Amino acid sequence: xxxxxxxxxxxxxxxxxxxxxxxxxxxxxxxxxxxxxxxxxxxxxxxxxxxxxxxxxxxxxxxxxxxxxxxxxxxxxxxxxxxxxxxxxxxxxxxxxxxxxxxxxxxxxxxxxxxxxxxxxxxxxxxxxxxxxxxxxxxxxxxxxxxxxxxxxxxxxxxxxxxxxxxxxxxxxxxxxxxxxxxxxxxxxxxxxxxxxxxxxxxxxxxxxxxxxxxxxxxxxxxxxxxxxxxxxxxxxxxxxxxxxxxxxxxxxxxxxxxxxxxxxxxxxxxxxxxxxxxxxxxxxxxxxxxxxxxxxxxxxxxxxxxxxxxxxxxxxxxxxxxxxxxxxxxxxxxxxxxxxxxxxxxxxxxxxxxxxxxxxxxxxxxxxxxxxxxxxxxxxxxxxxxxxxxxxxxxxxxxxxxxxxxxxxxxxxxxxxxxxxxxxxxxxxxxxxxxxxxxxxxxxxxxxxxxxxxxxxxxxxxxxxxxxxxxxxxxxxxxxxxxxxxxxxxxxxxxxxxxxxxxxxxxxxxxxxxxxxxxxxxxxxxxxxxxxxxxxxxxxxxxxxxxxxxxxxxxxxxxxxxxxxxxxxxxxxxxxxxxxxxxxxxxxxxxxxxxxxxxxxxxxxxxxxxxxxxxxxxxxxxxxxxxxxxxxxxxxxxxxxxxxxxxxxxxxxxxxxxxxxxxxxxxxxxx
Numbered sequence: 001x002x003x004x005x006x007x008x009x010x011x012x013x014x015x016x017x018x019x020x021x022x023x024x025x026x027x028x029x030x031x032x033x034x035x036x037x038x039x040x041x042x043x044x045x046x047x048x049x050x051x052x053x054x055x056x057x058x059x060x061x062x063x064x065x066x067x068x069x070x071x072x073x074x075x076x077x078x079x080x081x082x083x084x085x086x087x088x089x090x091x092x093x094x095x096x097x098x099x100x101x102x103x104x105x106x107x108x109x110x111x112x113x114x115x116x117x118x119x120x121x122x123x124x125x126x127x128x129x130x131x132x133x134x135x136x137x138x139x140x141x142x143x144x145x146x147x148x149x150x151x152x153x154x155x156x157x158x159x160x161x162x163x164x165x166x167x168x169x170x171x172x173x174x175x176x177x178x179x180x181x182x183x184x185x186x187x188x189x190x191x192x193x194x195x196x197x198x199x200x201x202x203x204x205x206x207x208x209x210x211x212x213x214x215x216x217x218x219x220x221x222x223x224x225x226x227x228x229x230x231x232x233x234x235x236x237x238x239x240x241x242x243x244x245x246x247x248x249x250x251x252x253x254x255x256x257x258x259x260x261x262x263x264x265x266x267x268x269x270x271x272x273x274x275x276x277x278x279x280x281x282x283x284x285x286x287x288x289x290x291x292x293x294x295x296x297x298x299x300x301x302x303x304x305x306x307x308x309x310x311x312x313x314x315x316x317x318x319x320x321x322x323x324x325x326x327x328x329x330x331x332x333x334x335x336x337x338x339x340x341x342x343x344x345x346x347x348x349x350x351x352x353x354x355x356x357x358x359x360x361x362x363x364x365x366x367x368x369x370x371x372x373x374x375x376x377x378x379x380x381x382x383x384x385x386x387x388x389x390x391x392x393x394x395x396x397x398x399x400x401x402x403x404x405x406x407x408x409x410x411x412x413x414x415x416x417x418x419x420x421x422x423x424x425x426x427x428x429x430x431x432x433x434x435x436x437x438x439x440x441x442x443x444x445x446x447x448x449x450x451x452x453x454x455x456x457x458x459x460x461x462x463x464x465x466x467x468x469x470x471x472x473x474x475x476x477x478x479x480x481x482x483x484x485x486x487x488x489x490x491x492x493x494x495x496x497x498x499x500x501x502x503x504x505x506x507x508x509x510x511x512x513x514x515x516x517x518x519x520x521x522x523x524x525x526x527x528x529x530x531x532x533x534x535x536x537x538x539x540x541x542x543x544x545x546x547x548x549x550x551x552x553x554x555x556x557x558x559x560x561x562x563x564x565x566x567x568x569x570x571x572x573x574x575x576x577x578x579x580x581x582x583x584x585x586x587x588x589x590x591x592x593x594x595x596x597x598x599x600x601x602x603x604x605x606x607x608x609x610x611x612x613x614x615x616x617x618x619x620x621x622x623x624x625x626x627x628x629x630x631x632x633x634x635x636x637x638x639x640x641x642x643x644x645x646x647x648x649x650x651x652x653x654x655x656x657x658x659x660x661x662x663x664x665x666x667x668x669x670x671x672x
Contacts, residue, residue: 105606
């Protein structure tokens with residue numbers, strides 16, 4: 001019997017190569033299959049300019065082009081746009097749909113590529129931003145103690161201390177005469193070398209993509225037309241700006257980034273970054289050195305937040321490409337630094353939280369009440385009131401099996417830094433920007449007068465001040481720090497129907513059913529703008545069908561500016577609208593003030609609302625109280641500010657994009 005011949009070398013290589021190709025290409029094949037099966041292909045969609053990237057470039061620049069409003073005018077409040085290789089993504093501003101999706105948060109978690117980005121940014125996959133389901137519910141229950149109203153109130157001295165320091169820095173800069181007519185923009189000291197002491201904003205600015213000079217001219221024109229629209233006609237006194245050349249121009253974004261980093265360090269886990277220099281050195285950055293290794297490590301980690309580029313999109317669908325990351329050794333070193341210091345901080349808090357042993361009986365229970373600030377205690381330090389101390393005490397008092405692991409607590413530290421530092425700096429920067437424009441200077445003057453009527457230290461009166469509340473609401477409505485987020489359906493059922501209140505246009509082919517043929521699929525791919533005809537008709541339905549794996553974009557900023565809710569002046573900064581909010585706003589499923597800025601959720605089937613929103617609101621109001629009482633902020637008329645979206649929405653000057661993120665405002669001391 002003849003022996004079987006051995007396979008040739010080429011034949012032996014075919015099977016491994018085919019397996020390798022299947023491993024690499026299976027995400028793409030899955031995407032193509034999902035594109036063919038998804039019911040989202042029956043919804044209207046704008047034309048796709050790129051087969052590879054679809055409408056992703058337009059989505060990335062949406063803040064400057066107002067493209068979502070253009071699409072909504074053409075396709076209604078619920079439609080799709082194209083992602084990678086033409087993949088359909090649902091986008092809706094319908095209040096009922098948003099309430100349903102946010103209320104079923106555990107059925108609609110973040111897509112894996114979003115979780116990966118947040119995990120890299122926050123240095124861990126076990127933080128509150130990145131976990132889901134029962135793990136998220138357990139973590140949120142313990143963390144809720146650290147964000148209760150009594151604890152946040154106990155942290156006000158920390159907020160006030162940093163706000164006063166920043167106010168004094170600004171006043172020092174404003175009172176210092178220019179050394180030259182075109183003196184450089186006063187900003188916090190930075191260094192271009194990654195091994196030197198730098199703040200996180202400096203690193204972020206250095207890594208931002210360079211845009212063509214002049215930015216998006218059409219977007220800039222539209223932004224100026226909207227943001228400079230008249231707001232002083234609504235029950236506010238007229239304001240005459242006759243001091244345009246007085247004062248100094250400062251990058252408030254960079255300074256606020258330092259101040260909020262100091263706040264979250266001390267209030268978050270009792271750590272002193274010391275990012276703000278003494279006021280006497282505000283104009284002498286070369287004399288202020290702050291070699292803080294945790295600040296540098298955090299800056300490196302946070303700078304890994306992905307920018308919009310082709311490689312980022314490819315990494316979503318081809319995980320093997322995630323191995324190719326720039327500065328991988330630097331990242332590993334930074335993460336090791338954060339872990340080492342984080343473990344040290346945890347051990348210190350655990351030792352402080354341990355009750356003294358008693359030979360005569362059992363140890364007393366752990367207290368979850370905020371420590372009392374006694375007379376003689378320095379109110380400018382956290383003294384056990386920081387979030388990490390509360391977290392350790394609550395964790396120790398938890399039932400067995402419900403406590404957080406050390407890795408989970410470490411992830412919360414970096415989560416506090418990432419989520420509680422730059423978002424607040426961004427919100428404050430955009431608030432000052434809104435108040436600094438000519439139409440809103442009267443609002444700024446009125447707010448200043450109201451703040452000066454409050455005795456210094458009466459923080460309850462500050463937090464209750466109606467005009468301050470209205471200004472903060474309007475700023476967070478018009479300039480949400482995070483403009484959008486994404487979710488993916490992963491519920492138990494293969495398909496779900498998301499209810500809508502404003503209707504959705506759905507293409508119904510002739511015969512009422514989709515034919516599973518490649519020829520039909522090609523017609524769906526090319527049918528944007530298709531009119532009723534022999535192939536089918538458009539029909540308005542009351543729900544959107546989604547299959548498991550379909551992605552939905554939640555356009556936070558677009559909802560906050562929806563003209564159907566806020567009226568034709570939805571893009572204008574008009575705090576007086578909050579004296580009598582529009583009735584339509586009551587339908588917006590927002591956690592705070594009928595805004596989607598902090599999202600919302602259900603405590604039973606998924607609550608992904610911002611757990612620290614009261615912390616952020618209190619910090620913002622305290623900073624505005626100290627800054628606006630004594631300082632006037634204005635925007636030079638020749639400066640056009642545009643927005644760059646990179647998870648957080650940050651400003652840059654349209655004529656100088658190569659300078660990175662900045663918010664140059666002119667500051668002037670206001671006499672008593």
